[in-house]
Amino acid sequence: MSGYNPPLDDIKFCIRHLSDIDSILSLDAFEGMEMADLEQVLEEAGKFARDVIAPTNVIGDQKGVSIDGNTVQVPAEIAALHAQYVENGWQSVSGNPEYDGMGLPSTIGNAVSEMVETGNLAYSLLPMLTSDAAIALEAHGTDDLKRKYLGKLVTGEWAGTMLLTEPQAGSDLAAIKARAVRDGDRFRISGTKIFITWGDHELSENIIHFVLARIEGAPEGVRGISMFLVPKFVVGDNGEVGERNDLRATSLEHKLGIHASPTAVMSFGDNDGAIGYLIGEEGKGLATMFTMMNHARLGVGQQGLAVSERAFQLARAYAHDRVQGRVPGQDGRAPIIHHADVRRMLMLMRSQIEAMRAVIYTAAAQVDLAHHAGSDDARAAAESRLSLLTPVVKGWCTEKSEEVTSLGIQVHGGMGYVEETGAAQHYRDARILPIYEGTNGIQAADLAGRKVLGDEGREIRKLIGELRETCAGMQGDEALAAIAASVNAALDQLERGVDWILANAMSDPAALGASSFNFLMLAGTVLGGALLAKGAAAAVADTGGTDAGFAKEKVATTAFYCTHVLPRAHGYLAAMTADPAITMALPAEAFLD
Ligand SMILES: Cc1cc2nc3c(=O)[nH]c(=O)nc-3n(C[C@H](O)[C@H](O)[C@H](O)COP(=O)(O)OP(=O)(O)OC[C@H]3O[C@@H](n4cnc5c(N)ncnc54)[C@H](O)[C@@H]3O)c2cc1C
Numbered sequence: 001m002s003g004y005n006p007p008l009d010d011i012k013f014c015i016r017h018l019s020d021i022d023s024i025l026s027l028d029a030f031e032g033m034e035m036a037d038l039e040q041v042l043e044e045a046g047k048f049a050r051d052v053i054a055p056t057n058v059i060g061d062q063k064g065v066s067i068d069g070n071t072v073q074v075p076a077e078i079a080a081l082h083a084q085y086v087e088n089g090w091q092s093v094s095g096n097p098e099y100d101g102m103g104l105p106s107t108i109g110n111a112v113s114e115m116v117e118t119g120n121l122a123y124s125l126l127p128m129l130t131s132d133a134a135i136a137l138e139a140h141g142t143d144d145l146k147r148k149y150l151g152k153l154v155t156g157e158w159a160g161t162m163l164l165t166e167p168q169a170g171s172d173l174a175a176i177k178a179r180a181v182r183d184g185d186r187f188r189i190s191g192t193k194i195f196i197t198w199g200d201h202e203l204s205e206n207i208i209h210f211v212l213a214r215i216e217g218a219p220e221g222v223r224g225i226s227m228f229l230v231p232k233f234v235v236g237d238n239g240e241v242g243e244r245n246d247l248r249a250t251s252l253e254h255k256l257g258i259h260a261s262p263t264a265v266m267s268f269g270d271n272d273g274a275i276g277y278l279i280g281e282e283g284k285g286l287a288t289m290f291t292m293m294n295h296a297r298l299g300v301g302q303q304g305l306a307v308s309e310r311a312f313q314l315a316r317a318y319a320h321d322r323v324q325g326r327v328p329g330q331d332g333r334a335p336i337i338h339h340a341d342v343r344r345m346l347m348l349m350r351s352q353i354e355a356m357r358a359v360i361y362t363a364a365a366q367v368d369l370a371h372h373a374g375s376d377d378a379r380a381a382a383e384s385r386l387s388l389l390t391p392v393v394k395g396w397c398t399e400k401s402e403e404v405t406s407l408g409i410q411v412h413g414g415m416g417y418v419e420e421t422g423a424a425q426h427y428r429d430a431r432i433l434p435i436y437e438g439t440n441g442i443q444a445a446d447l448a449g450r451k452v453l454g455d456e457g458r459e460i461r462k463l464i465g466e467l468r469e470t471c472a473g474m475q476g477d478e479a480l481a482a483i484a485a486s487v488n489a490a491l492d493q494l495e496r497g498v499d500w501i502l503a504n505a506m507s508d509p510a511a512l513g514a515s516s517f518n519f520l521m522l523a524g525t526v527l528g529g530a531l532l533a534k535g536a537a538a539a540v541a542d543t544g545g546t547d548a549g550f551a552k553e554k555v556a557t558t559a560f561y562c563t564h565v566l567p568r569a570h571g572y573l574a575a576m577t578a579d580p581a582i583t584m585a586l587p588a589e590a591f592l593d
Pocket of ligand 1: 163170171172196197255435436437438440
């Protein structure tokens with residue numbers, strides 16, 4: 001039940017055809033790198049995820065974490081795993097070589113992360129947040145702070161966290177109250193932060209917290225928020241870890257899932273105030289934090305893929321083992337995999353997993369291009385595509401993880417509902433994904449409001465146009481032509497959704513809120529199908545050495561998605577374009593007892 005077999009064929013395929021790794025490797029930043037060498041890295045990461053990480057998943061869930069005074073206790077197996085993870089260099093795969101990183105494309109780091117996340121979702125939050133913290137510090141920190149803190153974040157010797165949430169400030173970060181008082185060229189931070197992932201533990205020598213707080217005298221609202229680096233142990237000029245800072249974990253949450261990840265209430269400034277250093281500009285803290293949050297949103301979307309993959313692998317194995325009923329043409333009782341309804345469930349799982357991977361690896365490539373492409377225009381184009389895809393990756397893939405992990409239970413029948421098969425853990429673990437890192441309601445508002453309405457639909461129309469061109473090239477093969485026809489029809493639906501937002505969002509105050517979630521699902525469903533189809537066409541064309549069996553399965557999976565999943569686009573479009581007054585028909589009082 002702890003088994004995980006990394007799907008390296010599909011990962012490598014997506015890197016070749018959806019991330020277009022050849023274009024990435026042609027950039028100056030990656031000169032001299034060969035895909036064959038990168039594939040070696042992926043093979044080794046796959047082994048580590050399978051042999052070292054995956055076996056800790058159930059143990060971490062069962063043992064959980066605890067707090068003793070102000071010391072957070074994590075299962076010994078997770079501590080041993082983390083030590084090995086850091087020592088083997090997995091944290092630094094795509095880190096900047098100037099700070100001891102390996103400097104591989106972010107697309108490769110992303111693939112390594114997928115396997116780590118599938119191995120143990122709760123643990124994977126620790127390396128994910130550490131790498132997001134390193135990216136934020138590199139982008140916005142002073143040279144002095146980078147010298148003292150960045151190297152050890154890149155290598156993973158120290159851990160990173162993000163601290164936004166307060167009791168009164170969840171989705172609405174404008175309500176943040178944590179305070180920062182000037183103390184020479186640094187600040188003293190005080191306040192309470194809640195729900196802080198890996199907020200404290202003994203697995204790293206130091207923990208570097210990235211905290212949103214309000215400098216004394218700052219205006220109310222978002223414009224008064226700044227971002228600070230607040231170390232657990234203050235680091236001296238010589239780079240040595242020094243005095244314990246004035247911050248502590250006061251309690252841990254008892255949660256539905258991700259039991260191996262400590263979620264802490266953190267108190268800052270019980271005494272003189274925790275020493276903190278401004279990162280980025282004063283009053284621009286939310287924008288600065290968005291560097292970290294955008295990476296984390298991509299990471300959380302990928303966690304949706306990862307936990308779905310694990311649930312799928314468990315379900316397909318069970319479907320081969322479990323014998324129930326008979327099927328025509330077979331003697332005796334049959335394994336349930338032979339029942340068409342079980343196959344329907346497995347195909348729903350598999351096809352949506354592959355669609356998620358297609359979207360995620362398309363987005364991952366944009367991170368490399370946005371940083372390293374050779375011209376300002378190319379970098380801006382990648383940034384714009386990434387910005388559009390980020391809420392789709394976070395919102396749609398995490399919604400899909402709910403469906404896929406639930407199907408994972410259903411395939412197991414009653415054994416899925418009890419804990420010992422492990423199917424229930426994936427369902428419980430997945431449930432946080434649509435909530436943290438900006439709820440999916442907030443992702444939907446971001447997609448419909450900032451990303452589509454905000455640029456008058458230009459980027460999404462550009463993407464739709466490119467996908468139509470892909471469809472136009474799929475006419476030579478009968479199966480591909482049928483897929484292209486379905487995708488084209490779905491792209492029509494998506495275009496109508498975009499038109500509706502542009503026509504209605506400004507004139508009706510409820511229009512955006514009432515339509516945005518269904519628009520997010522429409523966009524994810526259609527883009528997932530179109531990118532899956534792009535992959536199917538590439539597999540058939542066999543440009544990257546894809547073998548015939550793989551291509552056949554990719555086409556079959558895509559055809560299933562087109563017939564069983566893409567038709568949902570009609571429903572999402574109908575719901576999103578319904579009169580918003582229908583959603584708001586009942587007054588708030590009608591929801592009282
Ligand atoms: C296990 C776990 C780990 C976490 N880790 C971290 C962490 O490391 N760092 C950190 O800072 N935070 C963390 N969080 C906090 C998390 O990001 C917040 O819970 C999340 O952003 C939602 O905030 P909230 O819980 O206050 O919900 P609320 O903001 O109260 O939202 C409740 C509901 O109202 C909806 N809603 C709220 N405002 C709007 C609006 N304007 N428009 C439409 N709908 C709206 C939401 O979508 C949601 O459905 C974590 C939370 C959990 C449970």
